[in-house]
Amino acid sequence: MSQPKSMGYNMSLIDLYDLSLEQRTGSYILHEKEITVIETSASPSIPHLLKGLEQLDIGLDEVKHIIVTHIHLDHAGGVGLLLEKCPNAYVYVHPRGQRHLADPSRLIQGAKAVYGDSFDHLFDPIVPVPEDRIITKNDGETLKVGENRTLTFFDTPGHAKHHFSIYDSLSNGIFTGDTLGILYPPTETHDFELVLPSTSPNQFDPEDMLLSLDRVEDLGVDSIFFGHYGKAQNPESVYEQIKFWLPKFVEIGEKEYDLTANLPFEEKAKSVEAKLYQMISEFLEEKGVPSSDHVHQHIKVDLAICAQGIVDYLQKKQVS
Structure with missing residues (x-):
């Protein structure tokens, strides 16, 4: 297991070894007065996340905010399991995702239709999130997590209707989940960054995806933080x-x-x-x-x- 990677700006990236693949899915940790976790991956990844927090010398009682960009299981499937271990944390989700975290039965049904017999191995268990520990964020709403750090939530459909991206004031970066696709770090050894769209079912809409891209582009960010995987420092290339x-x-x-x-x-x-x-x-x-x-x-x-x-x-x- 690799050590958490410093991303600068009081931020670390923990490799969650989703699907047992290195640099497949990551969790971003914001080291502020109120510790913030962005993305959890699926439940089989939670041991990697817990180990990473331990390596960063972060106690689970210090975690205050757990944010998921959207409710697809490779981003949010482990959130309930993680929350059980973080007594002082709340979960932040797009308004369209709230009921599915509280009652994941439809999420489970949909994933089983896609993954079939592999479902248990990839995603089990999916633990419901208590409704009183779920906070939704509408378009343009903010969350102050440190003295000099405010997160702003932007509705960014295209990959899914229950998707928001999170602008980070300290880094002038944005966490885009899957809206702006997938970054493939292995290609960096060949001197280029490959980014491909993520068009998974069942709410993919290419027109919405391009509108969301335009919205992110208008923000003038310096960095894009991908759920899969890591930081792109040349946003123009991503677009x-x-x-x-x-x-x-x-x-x-x-x-x-x-x-x-x-x-x-x-x-x-x-x-x-x-x-x-x-x-x-x-x-x-x-x-x-x-x-x-x-x-x-x-x-x-x-x-x-x-x-x-x-x-x-x-x-x-x-x-x-």
């Missing part, structure tokens, strides 16, 4: 990459959707996944990243879910 890749994801989805019109959902998604991976593999090869590089493992995991979200989006679009 450019999402604007480049997102239309291509949708275009491939539309083409494969038409070609597989008579096939079931699963087959449509597999076809989209294969074409997406072919496109990105060719791009990586041009960048000098070999097929043996472990970044491919991360990308394959993500594209399987992204393809399902694209097909789900196109199905709903066709019905409407």
